[in-house]
Amino acid sequence: GNSVTQMEGPVTLSEEAFLTINCTYTATGYPSLFWYVQYPGEGLQLLLKATKADDKGSNKGFEATYRKETTSFHLEKGSVQVSDSAVYFCALPSGGYQKVTFGTGTKLQVIP
């Protein structure tokens, strides 16, 4: 089945710093790719998605580009805020019916 590997955390950044969280995948074909975010005490929520190669998903200042050559979907933000402190999960369809595989999550802490 499909799989995803994302960088381990925690990642600690100062406010307004540039963020990159790496995600690479192994998949059959070209499935949709997702980033989810989990704020403390809450469930995961979709942050952005890309459905085909070279697509760029974006939301709330975050971006990720679907790179089939490097099988990557890295999450970036130009200037992080304290409110971005959360756990970020990369995900893709499992290859099984209607199932999704999630990465292990990367915790981001932004300090003022």
Next chain:
Amino acid sequence: NAGVTQTPKFQVLKTGQSMTLQCAQDMNHNSMYWYRQDPGMGLRLIYYSASEGTTDKGEVPNGYNVSRLNKREFSLRLESAAPSQTSVYFCASSARGSQGGDQPQHFGDGTRLSIL
């Protein structure tokens, strides 16, 4: 916009007790899922229901049972709770995708379960 609602939010059980975690969604989604989240382990799929009337095992089904009561509701039952089942449990739902799993999942806020 309730989305996915889980009850209870917190629960403490003694070893050997049983309980049912409830989940309901109001988005008319076909597929529903139960995950557990443990530190350093990410999300692990316990059971899922691709459509009303069907349920299937995920990665870690042992010690759990599920019921897809109708299109809206999907419950998770622990028949005889064990300390290893201490975790945060999340229910999720998604629309049926054309390519299977290509629709985003919508999560509840979780049930924090401790088993003593």
